[in-house]
Amino acid sequence: MPDTSATHVACDSAVPRRQLGRLLRDLRQGAGLTLDQVAQLIGVGRTTVQRLETAGTNRIDLEDVEAFCQACGADDLMTEALMGLAQGGDPKGWYHRFELYLGLEAVAEVLTDFNEIVPGLLQTADYARAMYRIGHPNESPSEIEQRVERRMRRRRLVVRKLRPVQLNVVLDESALHRVIGDRRTMQAQCRHLADMSTKSNVAVRILPYSAGLPVGELTGPFAIMDFGSRSDDEPVERSLVYVENYRGAMYYDDKDEVRAYRATHETLVHAALNPEASRALLRRTARKYECER
Known part of the structure; x- marks a missing residue:
């Protein structure tokens, strides 16, 4: 998903705030700290910490969240995630x-x-670097590298040993032929996709040109986010759909909208190659780029 400068939303703005509160509470409890101890460590009142954990405030101080993460020993990836949720906690x-x-x-x-x-x-990294150079032509090499490093940290969500994210991707075949960077970059990217698709938590299906328009029109990119369930099978948080366009994006959490996008993705899955055939196509495409260099 590209960086978006004009993101619009069509769902309850309390969603990120609730997620933030739940994760801060889990982080504190995992560190074995009390509300009072965290409050003392970050230099705020107990009530402030309690409000952060219960989504009881619309005004979230990013410095408080960052200090909370440091006090509880959060790693860089978790800190970035919580800071992102904190910035979403303000409706603006x-x-x-x-x-x-x-x-x-x-x-x-x-x-x-x-x-x-x-x-x-x-x-x-090379694919991401090429995309950032195109999308941010006025940034310095060091700024581009910072973006690349951040994206590479995000990949840990997929490969971490403890509860890696389950990633179910339908990728349009055009992505294999649209050259980002150079042919060496595309060769390595296709091989990487094929290798990642062997992981038990990653499914990559290629939607071939021969499938035409499975839903009758172009849908554009989208992602459905599911946040797991509690012991009573109730969802921890409502599922969200993230839909991109050139100038921005939309978030939806309306049940009918989520259901419609799920049905669309299922249609695309049925029209796409199965994971094994997709992996074979990715490896053939990688060899083609190697021969053409």
Whole structure:
């Protein structure tokens, strides 16, 4: 998913705030700290910490969240996720902060994705670097590298040993032929996709040109985020759909909208190659790029 400067939302703006509170509470309890101890460590009152954990405030101080993470020993990836959710906790933040997507992505248990370029979680560094150079031509090499490093950290969501995200991707065949960077970059990217698709938590299906328009029109990229269930099988949080366009994106949590996008993804899955055939196509495409160099 590309960085988006004009993100619009069509769902309850309390969603990221609730996610943030639940994760902060889990983080504190995992560190074996009390509310009073965290409050003392970050220099705020107990009530402030309690409000953060219970989604009891619309005004979230990013410095408090960052200090909370440091006090509880959160790693860089979790800190980035929580900071992203904190920026989404302000209703205005839903309109312009791509960090919100990163925060939601980092806490999702299942990501169901349709894309026309390689999704960020499956990109190689060279592929991401080439995309950033195109999309941000005025940035310095060091700024581009910072973006690449951040994207590479995001990939840990897929490969971590403890509860890696389940990633279900339908990728349009055009992504294999649209050259990003150079042919060496595309060769390595196709091989990486094929290798990642062997993981038990990653399914990659290629939607071939021969499938035509399975839903009768072009849908554009979208991702469905599921956040897991409690012991009573009730969802921890409502599922969200993230829909991109050139100038921005929309979030939906209306049940009918989520159901419609799920049905669309299922239609695309049925029209796509199965994972084994997709993997074979990816490896053939990688060999083609190698021979053409």
